[in-house]
Amino acid sequence: MIRVLLADDQAMVRGALATVLGLEPDIEVVGQVGSGDEVLAAAKETAPDVALLDVQMPGTDGLSAAAELHAALPSCRIIVCTTFGRPGYLARAMAAGAAGFVVKDSPPEQLVDAVRRVHNGLRVVDPALAAESLATGASPLTxxxxxxxxxxxxxxxxxxxxxxxxxxxxxxxxxxxxxxxxxxxxxxxxxxxxxxxxxxx
CATH class of the missing domain: 1.10.10.10 (Winged helix-like DNA-binding domain superfamily/Winged helix DNA-binding domain)
Structure with missing residues (x-):
């Protein structure tokens, strides 16, 4: 079984993601939290294989939570799942240790596939966003x-x-x-x- 932790501040979205993933025979949602501040404690408690993190959450944002989680539990693979498919977010997510980056309007089967592929050690990035990220480049701000x-x-x-x-x-x-x-x-x-x-x- 692939053990998954979900972090999203919108309860309805979190519930929908849990339902979609829970229908798969090889995936089990072992924890759900509504803020970035709760991610690390929940991960230590539930020992997920994959953590699915939203970017914009109250308290610690998803990108900072991803960096904390990656540093503390490097065996947990991280997918950033966001409404906001912004090129800079992609670069920052990868720098924080994320192995995947998907946008929430992706088809459900794409999300399920991303969880499996990331669990198997692969990287998964929305192709349109990857192209846009390359075109935009890294943040020039110090x-x-x-x-x-x-x-x-x-x-x-x-x-x-x-x-x-x-x-x-x-x-x-x-x-x-x-x-x-x-x-x-x-x-x-x-x-x-x-x-x-x-x-x-």
């Missing part, structure tokens, strides 16, 4: 630019961001200016939007 742009995403002022990150206002302005240039945006809000669309934030 870790600090990423941090500053994320902190600015709620529309706070430069002084708000500076206070939150314990930086000077001049430093925040410099990082925001660099991020705006690298995303090809005209404004800070547009830089945030473009970075989110590409999966860089």
């Amino acid at each position: 870790p600090r630019e990423h941090e500053v742009l994320r902190a600015a995403s709620d529309g706070g002022t430069v002084s708000d961001v500076a206070r939150r990150l314990h930086l000077s206002e001049g430093t925040v302005r410099n990082h925001l200016s660099a991020a705006i240039g690298k995303t090809g945006a005209r404004t800070r809000a547009e830089a945030v939007r473009l970075a989110e669309e590409r999966g860089w934030l």
